[in-house]
Amino acid sequence: MDIYEIRKHNLVKLIGSQRKGSCAERWGMAPAHLSQILSDKTAKNLGDDVARRIEEVEGLPRGWFDSIPSSDDVQPLVDAVNSKLSAADLVKQMLAKSGKGIPEVTRQRLLAAAEEPAFAVASSDDGVVKADFSRPGQIGDEVWIAHYDVRGAMGDGEVAHDFPEMLQDIRVSPTHLREMGVEFKEHFHLKLITGVGQSMAPTIKSRDPLVVDISIREFVGDGIYYFSHQGHQYIKRLQKKGREHFKMISDNTNHPPEDIRVDETYIQARVLLVWNAHLV
DSSP states (O other), X not given: OOHHHHHHHXXXXXXXXXXXXXXXXXXXXXXXXXXXXXXXXXXXXXXXXHHHHHHHHTTOOTTGGGBOOOSSSSHHHHHHHHTTOOHHHHHHHHHHHHOTTSOHHHHHHHHHHHHSOOOOEEEOTTSOEEEOTTSOOSTTTOEEEEEEEEEEESSSOEEOOSSOEEEEEEEEOHHHHHHTTOOOSOGGGEEEEEEESSXXXXXXXXXXXXXXXXXXXXXXXXXXXXXEETTEEEEXXXXXXXXTEEXXXXXXXTSOOEEEEGGGEEEEEEEEEETTTEEO
């Protein structure tokens, strides 16, 4: 299921036996718009703004629409857990029930992961947290993170694009992220972007996907940020240097620090995690 299928599933569950017209009126949308979202014959999806508005009207927690359904599809797996089946047996049941579109390589990887012990988190000497990030989250805990084709340059800067392309969404467990030490308020503030270049190695290698928090749009302390400066996009460490300047720092010692003006620097997000499971 992609993010829009999950939202549609939750929308159908929310409406239940209610009249669609009444729901549309309560949610401030045209009945035809709601019908298009619910129809299997149209490509109309439930977007972010409408999803958040419905959640607010119905008193639901923000991001409720993005949570993978847990009440009906997962119950057979919960029953299986109670019957003391192994993790591998549970995965086999899941694949048999709803894994028709999953490639054989992915199937084997899921089965191999299920047969291993639970993930371990270790801290290296440099304070970077390393963990096996491939582990699935708790049942019903997974959410989707949007992956955008926005390249932040870890070098001389990448030219900014007005309309970034959306790539394949990534499913993650907020609980798993927090257990690894990633700090964030709401999971829907998290997005995935990609860095290019070698100036942030070894912390970030070229084309490593990065989990960022887009709610952080200003400097909140030393750290790695995704920002634009003089029309180019960067992924670099920032430190405050007086009132008017940042020190832009590369982890690769072959790239010396630079001083850049605060009023010419526009922070877009803070980098929280490298997808190779390095906490930054």
